[in-house]
Amino acid sequence: MKKIALLLIVMLASAPSALAQSMDVTGVSADDVLNLRSEPRAGAPLAGALPPTASGVEILRRSNGWAYVKFGDQAGWASVRFLRLSMTFSGGQPPLPLQCVGTEPFWSFSIDGGQSTFRTPETEPATAEIQKLEPSRNSTIVWLLRPGGGPVASAVIEARQACSDNMSDRVYPFRINIETRDGQLLSGCCDTGH
Numbered sequence: 001m002k003k004i005a006l007l008l009i010v011m012l013a014s015a016p017s018a019l020a021q022s023m024d025v026t027g028v029s030a031d032d033v034l035n036l037r038s039e040p041r042a043g044a045p046l047a048g049a050l051p052p053t054a055s056g057v058e059i060l061r062r063s064n065g066w067a068y069v070k071f072g073d074q075a076g077w078a079s080v081r082f083l084r085l086s087m088t089f090s091g092g093q094p095p096l097p098l099q100c101v102g103t104e105p106f107w108s109f110s111i112d113g114g115q116s117t118f119r120t121p122e123t124e125p126a127t128a129e130i131q132k133l134e135p136s137r138n139s140t141i142v143w144l145l146r147p148g149g150g151p152v153a154s155a156v157i158e159a160r161q162a163c164s165d166n167m168s169d170r171v172y173p174f175r176i177n178i179e180t181r182d183g184q185l186l187s188g189c190c191d192t193g194h
Contacts, residue, residue, distance in 0.1 A: 022086040023059055023069070027171045028052035030162045036076025040066030047076030052162035052171075055086055092135040094143050094157055095192045100176045102188030103167050109152065109178060112193065116147045116155075118178075126150035153181045163189035 028034050033049035040063040050057065050071055057078075059067045066077045097112035108119045117127045128147035136142035141159035155178045163175040165188070172189035179185055 023057045023067075023083040024086045024160060024173075025050050025052055025054040025057060025082060025162075026084045026173060027082050028162055029164060029171060034078055034082050036069065036074060036078055037066075038076060040064060040068070040077045042079075044077065048074040050074065050078070053160045055160055057083065059083070092140070092143075093133065094159065094174070097193035098157070098174065098190045099193045100174070100188050100190035101165060102176075102178075102186050103165055105186075107186060107188070109155065109176065109188070109190075110193070111145065116145065116150070116152065118147075118150055118152050123151075126152075128152070151180050151182070153179045155179070157190065165189050 025034050030052055032052060034052065034054070035046055036048040036050065037044035038047045039045075050069075054071055057069050057071045059069055060075075061068045062080070063077075065080055067080050067083060069075065069078050069083070094111075097110060100109040100111075101107070102109075106121055110117045111130070111133075114130050115127055116130055117125050119125045126149075128150035130145060131148040132144065132146040134144055136144070143157045145155040145157060146153070155176055158175045160173060163172040164170075165172070172191045174190035175187070176190050177185065177187050
């Protein structure tokens, strides 16, 4: 009996928690925070706050649309609608396809496989092969993209940026800055095309 009890203790101690997950904060404006509550309900007293770009938030337990989370020295209940599984980027590449948009002037930029396509309401879509898509030397969530032709000279993509299109309540997980061949700088937001 002692052997069985000891075996169960060892198995439970070595087994990973079924609920422990690494999450990213999502859907929170860049100038806001994700409130942590002392109980799993909206009116509960505040227990802390997470930045809109927090990544690696650990979920310890769940209750009716709420998750008890730990991030650094902070812990409390957060609404699960503001959490998603952490993004991981294998091979130094961002997840593809990416769909990017910008406003005033309106434009879109899509990246799929080895091609990019730039569109505006006034021009025909311009598709070009991607000559370079490489990660930053000192960041795993920043990439430089250079199309081989078309109106886009280069683009810098950043993940986990809680980007807003300034036209809706939608918050995107990627930010993009595009330099056009005629010297314009365009800033916008991206999301995966899945």
